[in-house]
Amino acid sequence: MHPAQVEQVRRFNRLVTQRVGALDESYLRRGRPLGEARLLFETGAKGADLRGLRDKLGLDSGYLSRLLRSLQSQGLIQVRQQRQDGRRRRVRLTAKGRAELAAYDELSDALARSVLAPLGQAERGRLLAAMAEVERLLEAGAIEIAVAAPASADARWCLERYFTELAERFETGFDPAKSNPAADDDLTPPAGCFVIARLNGRPIGCGALKLRTKRIGEVKRMWTAPEARGRGVARRVLERLETEARRLGLKTLRLETNRALKEAQALYRKQGYKEVAPFNDEPYAHHWFEKRL
Amino acid sequence: MHPAQVEQVRRFNRLVTQRVGALDESYLRRGRPLGEARLLFETGAKGADLRGLRDKLGLDSGYLSRLLRSLQSQGLIQVRQQRQDGRRRRVRLTAKGRAELAAYDELSDALARSVLAPLGQAERGRLLAAMAEVERLLEAGAIEIAVAAPASADARWCLERYFTELAERFETGFDPAKSNPAADDDLTPPAGCFVIARLNGRPIGCGALKLRTKRIGEVKRMWTAPEARGRGVARRVLERLETEARRLGLKTLRLETNRALKEAQALYRKQGYKEVAPFNDEPYAHHWFEKRL
DNA sequence: GCGATTCTCTGACCAAAGTCAGAGAATCAT
DNA sequence: ATGATTCTCTGACTTTGGTCAGAGAATCGC
DSSP: OOHHHHHHHHHHHHHHIIIIIHHHHHHTTTTSOHHHHHHHHHHTTTOEEHHHHHHHHTOOHHHHHHHHHHHHHTTSEEEEEOSSOTTOEEEEEOHHHHHHHHHHHHHHHHHHHHHHTTSOHHHHHHHHHHHHHHHHHHHGGGEEEEEEOTTSHHHHHHHHHHHHHHHHHSTTOOOTTTSOOOOGGGGSTTSEEEEEEEETTEEEEEEEEEESSSSEEEEEEEEEOGGGTTSSHHHHHHHHHHHHHHHTTOOEEEEEEOTTOHHHHHHHHHTTOEEESOOSOOTTOSEEEEEEO | OOHHHHHHHHHHHHHHIIIIIHHHHHGGGTTSOHHHHHHHHHHTTTOEEHHHHHHHHTOOHHHHHHHHHHHHHTTSEEEEEOSSOTTOEEEEEOHHHHHHHHHHHHHHHHHHHHHHTTSOHHHHHHHHHHHHHHHHHHHGGGEEEEEEOTTSHHHHHHHHHHHHHHHHHSTTOOOGGGSOOOOGGGGSTTSEEEEEEEETTEEEEEEEEEESSSSEEEEEEEEEOGGGTTSSHHHHHHHHHHHHHHHTTOOEEEEEEOTTOHHHHHHHHHTTOEEESOOSOOTTOSEEEEEEO
16 A cells, blocks of 8 residues: 555544544534533434443443433433333433434534535535545445355345346346356355345345356356445455355356446456356356456 | 535534544554643654643643653653743653654554555545545635735735746746736725735735726736645635725726636636626736626 | 743642442343 | 343442642743
């Protein structure tokens, strides 16, 4: 990683903690200790149960208890036993509490507006676009790639969306029955494997590996959810499949793809796959690729 | 301001305080109270005097004194009287203190690298570009526009760079002596005014207003430092000049510009200036504009 | 030289944030 | 039914961060 790149990230961190963080701490508390303000905010209009609040804010139970007592004595919240489980308790905002929350919301809005205020229309658009981009790419850090059973609910969900998308994008439509099959068993160790990418626990992409011989494997079912594209999900899934392939002792990976899937082809080429002559009769394929591991 | 824009800024603030801010607070302190860590960091390899530290970190003198005592007892710093002024004191890092500072530096680097690690080359480039853009545009909030004397050091500095740039960009070069003059007196109230844009106290742009008659003014000397472009500096300078013009009772503003200055022309048009027939014989001008206030 | 000012230090406070060890009530597992 | 577990509360305690009022030394303005 280039030092100048690291320096840019550090500069960004510095600026942003100064400009955003500092304001957050001083402006956004309305004369209340930060702990209470955060608690009020996290409780929200819908209320919450204590257990959830403790986990989310990482508070000691004793500390939370005292914070709640304080907010209660200010008339902002009510704490009540839950019906189903008498040990648990729920917090709910009173009318006064909701008014207070609305005030926080308004402050937060004002803060956001103050960022946009000195800018002209064009610059605002650029700032917002850049913020969205930073957001998307920072989120990539929270993406996890994991091996999963192809019969699991998450895998099914991915495959369903994958097939739906193929049907929409292929000129000829797509019928899984006519395509070369890849049964669950073929995608389960030791015959192969299935990999899922998750963002905050929700599946956003997948990929699979199927052994053809002891030395040759096939990559299949590569898919990224449209809302998660542009974050390198597919690349990371593919890299993970290659790692698994090496672990299984494979020497060569093959894959085929449809001409409608331009991004996929670009990815394969960038990752070192070379186009080769057709090695199977997959009816939906137009391009065949191969990579020596 | 559109609610969706405000929401985007708020989402960004939330994400960034979580991902950057939280790490900053927990990772980056090496088991030391935040106050001590900040102090160590601010002291830096070169050392600093107490007065400066208090101003920069906004600390109470008693509090600072105690923090220093603590760092001193850990063997990280030395505090010594200054020669010139016996009241003042300087802090310097010991060898151990410098090692500690280097460790902080390394941590900070590691943090930055962890942001880039999950990304591929192309995405890294996009993230860094977006970060730089956010940085530039957030900085716009710190830009201040102020009226100043055209003879002041800051004004002279701007004008010098302005003339140098004109000489480079005009096909014919530029000689101030051949251009229509605007003496200091003409740009000083009540005959006109001179406006400077500053970022963190350093001049980054300027503009001037010169009265032609009681109702007609001329905008002159519009310039933005190259390193500060794309943040709406010129627009804000121009808006300020228009405000001053209205205060002086002017009804019409005029300006002329050279064909090499494309961005300037785009700005004038966007701010409501209409191209008109030449109203003077400025030898370097190709376009003449006018706006009714 | 002298009073005003500047700079740092000390001691006495304070609030916020957080930790720890029980205790009491409710629920779960068997 | 009962012992283990879960959830919350209470009281005692600590650390961090910070304020305030003075005191003492050095320097400045004249």
